[in-house]
Amino acid sequence: MAVTTQTGSILNAVYGPMELSDEEFYALTDRSLSPRPSGILADRLAGLGIGAGHRLLDVGCRDGAHTLALARRFGCAALGIDPVAERIAEAQAAIADAGLGERVRAVVGWIEAIPADDASIDFLWCRDMLNHVAELSIGLAECHRVLGPGGRMLVYQTFSTELMEPKEAASIYGTMGIVPQNQSDAFFEETARAVGFAIAEKDAVTSEWREFWEEDGSRKTSAQLLRIARMRRNRAELIPLLGETHYNVEIADCLWGVYQMIGSSARRSMYWRNDDHRAHLAYSLPGPARSAVDCLCRFYGLGVGSARHFSDAPPLRRRIGKCRQRSLVQRCTGRGSESTYLSLQLFP
Numbered sequence: 001m002a003v004t005t006q007t008g009s010i011l012n013a014v015y016g017p018m019e020l021s022d023e024e025f026y027a028l029t030d031r032s033l034s035p036r037p038s039g040i041l042a043d044r045l046a047g048l049g050i051g052a053g054h055r056l057l058d059v060g061c062r063d064g065a066h067t068l069a070l071a072r073r074f075g076c077a078a079l080g081i082d083p084v085a086e087r088i089a090e091a092q093a094a095i096a097d098a099g100l101g102e103r104v105r106a107v108v109g110w111i112e113a114i115p116a117d118d119a120s121i122d123f124l125w126c127r128d129m130l131n132h133v134a135e136l137s138i139g140l141a142e143c144h145r146v147l148g149p150g151g152r153m154l155v156y157q158t159f160s161t162e163l164m165e166p167k168e169a170a171s172i173y174g175t176m177g178i179v180p181q182n183q184s185d186a187f188f189e190e191t192a193r194a195v196g197f198a199i200a201e202k203d204a205v206t207s208e209w210r211e212f213w214e215e216d217g218s219r220k221t222s223a224q225l226l227r228i229a230r231m232r233r234n235r236a237e238l239i240p241l242l243g244e245t246h247y248n249v250e251i252a253d254c255l256w257g258v259y260q261m262i263g264s265s266a267r268r269s270m271y272w273r274n275d276d277h278r279a280h281l282a283y284s285l286p287g288p289a290r291s292a293v294d295c296l297c298r299f300y301g302l303g304v305g306s307a308r309h310f311s312d313a314p315p316l317r318r319r320i321g322k323c324r325q326r327s328l329v330q331r332c333t334g335r336g337s338e339s340t341y342l343s344l345q346l347f348p
């Protein structure tokens with residue numbers, strides 16, 4: 001059978017000789033590109049000027065490992081929050097063991113309702129958790145609220161790239177509770193700006209940490225690749241032991257690492273500034289109380305706009321009172337449910 005020109009050129013590209021010998025090719029492609037380790041994140045925080053006397057919030061702190069390490073390194077006060085109570089109990093035990101209970105705390109909490117006062121935080125550490133936040137604008141507005149003017153937020157996040165296959169993405173996101181929309185860096189940045197952050201710096205970490213772990217011998221991603229293969233081949237034995245959910249989560253977690261390594265998703269760290277001299281006010285109230293809010297705000301010389309659903313917030317009068325004499329711009333989308341969340345931007 002005759003070989004078409006196109007097929008012939010493909011075969012030539014695949015099996016024909018290269019300009020370089022195999023040895024030259026491998027020497028070129030298998031050399032280290034000096035990947036940076038994960039420690040660059042804490043180093044960046046150091047570069048932003050954190051020190052003793054500052055207040056740090058670690059949002060999505062899991063077992064508080066980073067909260068403690070940062071508090072130790074910088075001598076700052078630190079608060080870690082995470083919704084998973086068992087992890088917070090581990091964090092509290094670690095803090096007690098370290099004898100740092102005076103200045104480090106961990107509590108159950110959600111980014112959507114951060115248990116901290118307005119402008120009570122100087123540095124916010126947000127590592128690898130925003131992909132789980134369904135209402136990103138609410139979570140980021142909360143971050144903006146607790147950060148004082150001049151506050152810094154260090155964000156580390158994974159975004160999908162054009163190499164991510166939609167079917168793979170749907171499967172892994174569904175299994176791991178990842179909000180697909182948050183996988184877009186454009187959406188992410190737009191949301192950050194909309195709540196008042198200035199994006200001061202972006203650093204494409206991409207596969208560097210993963211390369212580093214291969215080169216330092218810990219070989220995390222190779223191990224994950226092998227684990228996927230073995231788990232898939234040994235599904236029948238593992239499912240009864242792990243349960244289907246945990247089995248799927250473990251495989252998805254390994255795939256997540258492999259995707260980071262091969263560029264289907266890319267890691268990025270960035271730091272955002274709250275330097276627009278605005279503060280956020282957030283509170284909840286039953287729908288009918290909206291008119292009371294309007295009255296109070298008018299009394300204190302503040303304007304009022306629309307609202308969005310939320311729950312759980314400090315007393316309204318105290319919060320509005322704190323903002324008297326300031327003009328106000330309110331940004332919201334509104335859902336008309338029982339409880340209403342108002343996010344107000346206040347200009348001094």
Ligand SMILES: C[S@@+](CC[C@H](N)C(=O)[O-])C[C@H]1O[C@@H](n2cnc3c(N)ncnc32)[C@H](O)[C@@H]1O
Pocket residue numbers: 059060061062063066081082083084087109110111112126127128129132133
């Ligand atoms: C991938 S882990 C990252 C943990 C830690 N920040 C780190 O970098 O090792 C994601 C964490 O975010 C937490 N999380 C998920 N949704 C959250 C939310 N809405 N508010 C606060 N934390 C959340 C999870 O419970 C989990 O501990």
